[in-house]
Amino acid sequence: MRQRDEFVEEMKARLDEWNADIDKLTAKARQASDEARVKYQEDIERLKKRQAETQQRLDELQHASEAAWETVRQGMEDSWELMRKAFRDASSRFK
Template sequence: MRQRDEFVEEMKAKLDAWNAEIDKLTAKARQASAEARVKYQEDIERLKKRQAETQLRLEELQYASEAAWETVRQGMEESWELMRKAFRDASSRFK
């Protein structure tokens, strides 16, 4: 159970860090030209969608039974990887 709790806490911390990064990108988008802002907003919306999906997976993980733990953990890791890729892609366009 301790390993599970540590994993959940680690994922919460990572998600909080991503949320802070999304806020930074949002602030940066506000300073961009109107044309660029539209593109940035599209990226930010994709990130927020991934963030919401990852948050949902984290909640599922927290309440998963011991029998379902491994399956739900794998789903969380897959969701996390998709979020990381989306963030990397969006960040590269903000440079």
């Protein structure tokens, strides 16, 4: 059970970091030209969608039975990888 609790806490911390990073990108987008702002906003919306999906997976993980733990954990890790990739892609366009 300790491993599960540690994993959940690590994922919560990562989501908090992503939320802060999304906020930074949002601030950057506000300072961009109108044309660039539209593109940045599309990226930010995709990131927020991925973040919401990842948060949902985390909620499922927290409430999963011991029998379902590994399956739900794998889903969380997959969701996390998609979030990481989306953020990396969006961040590269913000430079």
